[in-house]
Amino acid sequence: MVEITGVLPHSRAERAGILAGDILLEINSHKINDVLDYRFRLAEENVLLKLHRGPDIFEVKIKKGEYDDIGLEFGTPLMDKKHRCENGCIFCFIDQNPKGMRDTIYFKDDDSRLAFLHGNYITLTNLHDEDIDRIIEMHISPVNVSVHTTNPELRVKMMKNKRSGEVLSYLGRLADAGITLRGQIVLCRGINDGDELERTMRDLSAYYPRMDSVSVVPAGLTGHRDGLYSLEPFTSDECASVIAQVERFNESFGERMFFASDEFYVNSGTPLPNDEFYGEYTQIENGVGLLTSFGHEFDFMLSTLDEEECSVSRHVSVATGEASYEFIRGLVKQLEEKCPELKCDVHKIKNNFFGGYVTVTGLLTGKDMAEQLAGCDLGETLYISRTTLRSEGDLFLCGMSVEELSEKLGVEIDVIDNDGAEFIEKILGL
Numbered sequence: 267m268v269e270i271t272g273v274l275p276h277s278r279a280e281r282a283g284i285l286a287g288d289i290l291l292e293i294n295s296h297k298i299n300d301v302l303d304y305r306f307r308l309a310e311e312n313v314l315l316k317l318h319r320g321p322d323i324f325e326v327k328i329k330k331g332e333y334d335d336i337g338l339e340f341g342t343p344l345m346d347k348k349h350r351c352e353n354g355c356i357f358c359f360i361d362q363n364p365k366g367m368r369d370t371i372y373f374k375d376d377d378s379r380l381a382f383l384h385g386n387y388i389t390l391t392n393l394h395d396e397d398i399d400r401i402i403e404m405h406i407s408p409v410n411v412s413v414h415t416t417n418p419e420l421r422v423k424m425m426k427n428k429r430s431g432e433v434l435s436y437l438g439r440l441a442d443a444g445i446t447l448r449g450q451i452v453l454c455r456g457i458n459d460g461d462e463l464e465r466t467m468r469d470l471s472a473y474y475p476r477m478d479s480v481s482v483v484p485a486g487l488t489g490h491r492d493g494l495y496s497l498e499p500f501t502s503d504e505c506a507s508v509i510a511q512v513e514r515f516n517e518s519f520g521e522r523m524f525f526a527s528d529e530f531y532v533n534s535g536t537p538l539p540n541d542e543f544y545g546e547y548t549q550i551e552n553g554v555g556l557l558t559s560f561g562h563e564f565d566f567m568l569s570t571l572d573e574e575e576c577s578v579s580r581h582v583s584v585a586t587g588e589a590s591y592e593f594i595r596g597l598v599k600q601l602e603e604k605c606p607e608l609k610c611d612v613h614k615i616k617n618n619f620f621g622g623y624v625t626v627t628g629l630l631t632g633k634d635m636a637e638q639l640a641g642c643d644l645g646e647t648l649y650i651s652r653t654t655l656r657s658e659g660d661l662f663l664c665g666m667s668v669e670e671l672s673e674k675l676g677v678e679i680d681v682i683d684n685d686g687a688e689f690i691e692k693i694l695g696l
Contacts, residue, residue: 267291267318268298268345270338277337282315282326284338289318300346302379306404309333348375352391354426355414356495357454357485364490364619368665385551387412387450389425390433398436401445408446411437413480415451415458416469424457441476449480450552453508455498463508467515467524474523481552482512483527489621499623505534525554529626532557532589553626556684557593564597564686568604571690578694579607581645583677585615585635587627601690610693613639619664628653632666636674644677649692652681 270288273280290298293307294314307313313336315326328336351374360374375386387410401409415421418431440447449470453459458466463482470480484500491497500508509526516522522545531538541562544555586594591614598610615638617624619631628651635650654662659681661667672679682692690696 268300268304268340271341272339274337274339278328278330278334279337282328282336284315284317284326285319286339287319290315290338291318291323292316298345300379301340301344302400302404302406304345308336344379350374351389352427353389353430355452356424356426356457357452357487357497359486359488361494362486362488362490362620362622364488367663368661385410389427389430390436391425391427391429393433393436398439401440402443405443405445407444408448408478409440410448411450413437413449413451413466413470415462416466417458417462420458420462424454437470437473437477441473445476447473447477448548449477450549451480451482452485453482453500454485455500455504457497459508463511464515467512467519471515471519471521471523474519474521478523479548480524481527481549481554482508482524482530483552483554484529484533486626487623489624491622500530500533502534505530506536509534509536525549527553528555528557529553529589532593557590560684560686560689561593561597562686564689567687567690568600571604571694575694575696576605577607578605578696580695581609581611581643582647582649582693583611583613583639583642583644584649584693585613585630585639586651587630588614588616588625590627597686597689598693601693605694608694609645611642611645613642615639627651629663630654631664632662632668632671633664636666636671639675642675644675647678647680648672648675649680649682652683655681 267289270284270286270290272286273284292298292315293304294310296303296307298304298307309332311330311332313328313330315328317324317326330336358374389412414424416434418434421430421434422428437447451458451463451466453463467480470477485497487497487499509530512524512526516524522543525544528538530536538558538561541558544550544558547555547559550556550559584594584598591612595612598612602608602610615630615634617629617631617634619634620629631654639648652659655668662671668679680692682689
């Protein structure tokens with residue numbers, strides 16, 4: 267049951283006499299506990315709502331279009347609290363955050379509802395048989411799973427949760443029910459790589475095509491690991507070996523199911539695969555094919571520029587992380603060659619805030635940019651990646667706002683999505 271916090275004016279719910287403060291108990295005789303229950307049960311043309319108001323329990327009938335909303339508002343998007351992660355993963359990035367950041371940054375979620383609504387990855391350890399039954403009944407798909415290893419004992423060791431081995435059985439139940447699965451393997455040097463990675467790929471391939479893709483990404487290691495499990499980064503040669511191992515398995519399996527993340531390619535100096543390699547880019551949110559997709563969009567947009575568009579005269583700057591610097595600089599060089607009056611400076615920002623081996627652009631902070639770009643001639647605009655900001659688009663991880671950074675550097679700041687075509691449009695001011 268959930269409390270209704272608001273009723274939209276002129277909505278079906280208002281016309282039916284529902285009020286803010288009413289408690290929603292059931293829809294069509296099914297209990298409502300959260301947003302998944304609500305949305306699933308509401309997707310009918312005739313709905314019977316059981317409500318609680320003060321001492322009274324009453325019912326309201328509403329007729330509507332099959333997928334139409336009825337105008338109820340709730341306290342949170344989930345209509346419930348987020349489910350906190352119950353694991354103690356040896357590679358957990360949140361445990362490696364510096365002190366003094368926003369409280370929300372330290373919250374560890376492992377919520378299957380967010381996996382459905384926003385594509386988050388879950389470990390399955392927060393789920394029980396009834397949760398799996400609900401996913402199957404509602405056909406929630408895809409379900410994104412952080413697998414890491416299919417060795418039950420090793421999974422318990424890596425995640426420090428006694429249930430983490432046994433819940434692997436849920437993969438089979440979901441696959442048998444026709445639920446699409448997408449996997450993630452956070453690879454830790456000397457822990458779940460080598461023979462263990464081979465085992466995991468072999469075991470997960472049994473779920474193909476229901477599990478349609480699996481990303482293999484290196485554990486992110488910051489400079490704030492005091493007291494945590496000892497982990498070391500992969501060397502350049504080891505990164506190349508991981509790529510080779512993944513591709514050998516795909517070749518022997520006969521399908522490209524496993525994908526090494528862009529970090530393995532960049533850190534080993536291995537050329538990035540082409541656009542066709544990634545198919546539908548099902549793992550792009552995990553940093554798999556992100557650079558290739560960006561470059562493909564960039565190349566197409568570059569080829570369509572006309573003479574007038576290329577005649578623009580401006581000086582701008584781009585801030586990017588160490589991992590993508592050479593890639594972005596290469597693209598900018600192509601753009602400058604086609605647009606001779608354009609000057610675009612690409613600035614490589616070292617991540618001192620997180621330290622360690624963090625080089626990705628998405629974890630850059632306003633603090634590091636402010637310190638490292640102070641005194642630079644940044645031209646008329648400094649462009650940053652939208653991935654450096656929280657979802658509201660206003661704050662960096664360090665808590666600095668875009669406006670504060672703009673004031674400190676004395677330059678207009680604009681954000682660019684992970685889109686190569688938009689990159690050209692913004693740089694040229696189109």
